[in-house]
Structure formats: structure tokens, C-alpha cells
Amino acid sequence: MSVKRNSRHELREICRVAARVFYEKGYDRASMQDIARAVGLTKAGLYHHVGSKDRLLFEIMNYGMDILDEVVLARVRKIPDPSERLRATIVGHIDLVVRARDLEITVILNENRSLRGTLRRKINLRKSAYIHYLEDLIAEVQAGASHPPLVPPTLAAFALLGMINWLYQWYRPQGPVKQAELAEIYADFFFRGLLGK
């Protein structure tokens, strides 16, 4: 059991370093030798851990989705009120996207055209599951309002994902708007758009 945990820890460390190399050089241009060097492994050692370059890219994205589950969803799941749960999800997801530590993983998750076939489908399934979670939660919030829904939950969920996922393109935590302020303003903005108040 501790062996298993260690090897997962090791895989995650490889993912973080490899994400940085892919981000800097581009997926096509980065070689497995570049990544092995950055991780401090031999090329054979790296292949032993990850199988192939495609598989490594998949593992990075999968790790990104794991973080979303662990850091955001696991923490909000027990909040009984749907509106509060949605607000906590928004704040948690923004936190994930803007923290510098995982910037490269965010970019790779957002720009995922390099992955193909089964591996791509697996990642897209995990992304779909998150979108469904948002749609259901949004519908629950709408059901608690005093008026009929103003916007279909699917369109609202993607509007929210657009607002949040786009942050990596422009938001800098060192800038004038602090993260807590950003999260509050965006959550308020989304709730007004959703409920009209």
C-alpha cells in the first residue's frame, strides 16, 4: 500500500515537471529525452514509468482532473445548500486555475488537441462528468428560485466554465485584483446572470 502511494506520488511529480517542459517547448517539440533530463531520470527510466509520450500527456491531463476532484469537489460535496455548494465550487475552481503551481497543467487541459483516440475520449469523459455535475447543481439552484429558469443549465454551465477557464489567459495573482476579490466578484456576477438578482 505504501509502495502504491509512493509510485503515485512519483508519477505526479513526473507529470508536474513534464507539464512544464511541454508548456515551454510545445508538445511536438519536446522530446522524451528533454523530459527525462528535467525529471532527473534516464530515458529508459522515464519510459518505464509512463509507457509513451502520448501516455504521459494523458497522465498529465488525468492528474489535472484528479486535482479538480480532490481540491474542489471533495471539499464542497457535503455542503447541504445548493447555492452555497455552487458558490464554493466556483471559488474552488477559480483557485485551481489561477494558482501558479498548476498553471502548465491548466493550459494543457484547456488546449487538449494533441491527445487522440481512446486516451482523448477518457479525458473528455472526465470533463463531461464535471460539466454534468455543474448542470445538475445549477438546475437545483434554479429550482429553489421564485421564478422559472432564465437560462438553460447547460448554457449557464458553459458560460461559467468559459469565465473561469479563460482566467489563465489574462489573470495575474500579482496584479491589482486579489484572488479572493476576483472569486467573490465572479461568483456574484454568475449568480446575477443565473437568477437575475
Next chain:
Amino acid sequence: MSVKRNSRHELREICRVAARVFYEKGYDRASMQDIARAVGLTKAGLYHHVGSKDRLLFEIMNYGMDILDEVVLARVRKIPDPSERLRATIVGHIDLVVRARDLEITVILNENRSLRGTLRRKINLRKSAYIHYLEDLIAEVQAGASHPPLVPPTLAAFALLGMINWLYQWYRPQGPVKQAELAEIYADFFFRGLLGK
């Protein structure tokens, strides 16, 4: 003058075809030979038109910003009411992002890390000009409301850009939500978020 117009027309045709090749193969993997073949030029002919591969990528992005100016901004500039001008901008920008004809250009504009140095700065300047246009227009709309601004114009502008630019990741015009409906729902959603009504 007609020569100039023809050569611009030719450059735009090259940009459209090259955008498709970059989109399919990835910028790094696509060779100038691939692009020359797709355009129906010799490699020397292509270099004559565009100078270099970096320059070609720049021309594609520049063309994308031209379309934004010509198709969206030129058409809304004369609308006197700020709220109507903002709504028309939203509808026009959504139209640009979702029409299949320019899908590849949208993707390349959104994922612009392959461009470096001066060329990258030039494109970023054009993007900034559009963001400033949105910020100013949003501030004007807020100034006409009966209450103080609920959200800083910059954050509202980027929320809007996120909602719209993210569409290329998920929206399919052949799907259940027609484009006109999408544009109306998103414009309404944004105005509620902005003004709270």
C-alpha cells in the same frame, strides 16, 4: 490599387488554408511544404508571399483581428445607444467565433503561444485594443444605470470574453441550441450579471 486589393485577397486565402493545416497538424509539425501544397503554390512561391513560417502565423492572427474589426466593430460603431451597441457587439462576436468557416483562425487566435517577440507583441496590442473597447463600452452602460457599478469593467470584459471565446470548445451550430438563441441567452445573461436585472 486593384493590384493591392488582389494581393491582400491572395494573402487572406493563404491564411485561411494555412490555418486549416496548422489546426490539423499542429504548428510545429506542419511544414511550409505542407502549406504550399495545400495552397497550390511552390514552396518558393509561398515564401515569396509570406516571408517565413512565423510571419505566416502572424498574418493568420492579424487576419483574425481584421475580421473582428470588419465584421463586428465596423457594423456596430454607429449604434448610438451604448447598451444596444454592447448587445450588438456580443451578438457579432459570437457569430464570428461559432461560424465554421473561421474555426481554425479562432483556435489559433486563442492558443497563441507559438508566436514570439515583436510579432506576438503586435497581436497582443490589437487584442488589448479590443479589450479596452469593451471596457469603455461596459463602463458607459454602467454609467447609464440607476445604481453604482456592481463589477469593475475590466473583470466584466474578461468574463464576457471567456464566455464567448470558450464557445469554440463546446458549441456546435448543428446541435440543439441555434446560434440566434445562444446569442440572445448569452447577451441577456451578461446584462443581468452586469446590471443585476
